[in-house]
Structures are given as structure tokens and as C-alpha cells.
Amino acid sequence: MKIHVTDQSGTEHELEGLEGWRVMEVIRDWGLNIKAECGGAMSCATCHVYVDDAWMDTVGAPSDEEEDMLDSVGDVRANSRLSCQILMSDDLDGLKVTLAQSAAKDEAA
């Protein structure tokens, strides 16, 4: 199954996703610019993505705890989600997301 990820510079990437992986893990594994500093524990918001409008219904709304974590970034939109909370499945084959600026890693020294 595939996901389409637009990075912070606007380039679109087609990534191969694996059933049961978190979208964050797929994006990180492909080496795109995602900090994901808590590693998927829903304890930060540095895997923040915008879900393409066409996919919002399938992906669904964030949980209360996820909403709380989204409070810690300043670029939240109606289609904001933490990509560590989206699990890959057949339903999400073709999913389109855009990496938020607040998910970017620090620049390498």
C-alpha cells in the first residue's frame, strides 16, 4: 500500500506503507524531515501532519489526548493529525498527507 507525503518544501513523495505501521514510522523510515521525538508515545507533536481533505473522513478525528498534544504546536489546522496515531491499513492505501513545519527536524550541525 502506498502513501503520498508532501514535505515541508512542497515536494511530493510516494512511500510504500506496511500494514500496521504508523504513518509516522513510514515517513521516518523513508528519511523524510520528521522529528518524531517521543517515538510514537503521543507525548510530543513533532510528527504533525495535515491530512488531505479527501481523506479526512477515512482517517477520522484525533482523540482527546491527541488534541491536547496538538496544543503544543502553533500551526494547527482543521485537518491536523499526529501521524504516529494513524495506523496503516488497506482503507488508507493512497493516503495523502503534508508534513507540518512543526514536524521538521533541527537543521544538522
Place this chain on the structure above:
Amino acid sequence: MSGTEIVTDAVVIGAGPCGLFAAFELGLLDIKCQFIDILDRPGGQCAELYPEKPIYDIPGFPVVTGQGLTDNLMQQIAPFQPEFHFSRMVNTLEKQADGTFRLTTDADETFIAKVVVIAAGGGSFQPKRPPVDNIEAYEGKSVFYSVRKMEDFRGQDVVIVGGGDSALDWTLNLQPIARSLTLVHRRNAFRAAPDSVNKMQKLVADGKISLQIGQIAGLEGEGGQLQRIHFSTDAGDVSLPATRLLPFFGLTMKLGPVADWGLELNDNLIVVDTEKFETSVPGIFAIGDINHYPGKLKLILSGFHEAALMAQAAKRIISPDEKIVFQYTTSSTKLQKKLGVA
């Protein structure tokens, strides 16, 4: 404690789980540790990011929380009486002519150590910056990420951003002395303690503070002095006069000054060997999430292993003439005495 100099065997930068366990391994070899950490308590990511979250992959613990693991490690290293210097950051680290290391902190302290162990995880925890152009120009003058002196806010038009305890607590504390106070949050739901939320809502109802639902979009001012803040809201752009801004978006990890210490790095990680976990500068070691070597796994248990091997190498630097006998805590009376159990 201004201008103090502390001379020690080992300085450990970072009091997360791997750094704490390093004090145990070093302690068994009679090496005394001084810890420096930017947080105000031990535990690192375990304390700051997930104190209540269960961890399932610590050997011997089917399940333990981040805080539970930290508490256990503190108990385990207590016999070695490590000293902790919290809420400060190491700014500089230099090797001196005599082979020792000189470290300075942002709290104006100097440490002289025979070895340095960098166990800084993802770097130092720093306040998150809101995504607003040119905010750096205002920081320390009219934009602050913490309140050091309340007097700085007296008679000011204060804007506080956030929905957690820090945002709400400072809203309640600064309201009596500010000229005006506006709390800005992206939604009308707050994760702060319900009691604080109730008090805040009463202040809004009484007209003593304003609540603005929206996100910060831009700053206006001159020479670092804030004059106006712009917000994006459901009703479009809104702006209001402001002379102080306190954004509370929590903390994030930044590599920070480590990058300037002349160590070989790989994608913001410190390159080490897998025999001693020593960096490109002999006598400086790096363990835990901050290091890099072929096959590295960022697991706490990997850091524990790295700490044990690092300690052996550190001992050879600190006591070059001493013969090191490898011993087990189960059978060595010597080690048990150090642990205070024999």
C-alpha cells in the same frame, strides 16, 4: 553558587536513565559523578515526555513507567552519592593541556573532570518557539518563555498563549499586576487543571481578562519591543496591543552547544566506537540516544550496556596504574560494601 569551580572524576551531562545508570557502573569502580541537566529533576525524556507512560522493554521489568524507572535508578545509584546540578546547560567543553576537561555552564559554574560522559539523549530541552516570523528579535526583551521576575510584567499588556498548566497558572498569577491580560488558545478546551480553568473562566466572565480563541500569526514592534500581536481566528485576522508575550507550547529537544565541542557528528548524533563508547576526543564518552555507531538502536537497554563498557574505559583513564578486577555484585564483598549491603 556563582563562579564556583568543581573538581571531580567524571561529569555526566544528562540525568536521563542512561546517564543515571552510568553513575552506578562508574560508582562500582570508585568513580564519583557530577550530573548536569537542563531539566529541574532527574529522568530526562522519561520524566519530561512520558512520566506516566508504561515502558515494556526494560529487562527484568515487564512494565514500568518513565517515572518509576527514574525513581528506581535514583535508588540504585544512591549509595554512590552522585551530585546533581539541575536547571543549567553546559555551554563549553574543552580539553586542557594536562588532559583534564574544563566545562562551563550557563549558571556560571566551572567543572574540571578527568572524563566526561555525554548522555544528553535528544539534546537539551528548550521551549518551543511559536511559528512566527522574526520572533527571535523580541526574545528576552518582550517575548519570554518563562517568568523569572513577575515585576517585569507589572503594568504591561500581557498576552499568554497556550492551554496547559503553565499558561493558566501564569494567567492567574499575572492578572492582578498586568495592565491588561489576554489568554490566547487555539480551541475552547484546556488541558490544564480544572480548578485553574474555572478560575480563568471566572476572570473572563468578570471582564478582568480576555480570552481569544485563535493562533498567533504575527508580531509588530520595534527594537525588540513588542507593540501589537496578530492572530488568525475563525472570524478572520484579529490584532491587539501587547507589550509582553508569553508563549507556552512546551519543550522540545535541541542538540544545542554539543555541536560546538569539536566532536565528530553524524546527522546530529555523536560518533562513538563500540568498545568504549568513546567519541573522537579521547576521554569524552557518549552513551544513550545521543550516540551513533553501526547498528545503533535507540533503546534504554542499549544505553545501559554502553554505560557498563564506557565505565571500564573511563576507569583506565582515571586510574591508569590500577589493575582492574572484573567482579560481580552477587559475589564480591568489595562491591557489596560499596553498595552498602555487606
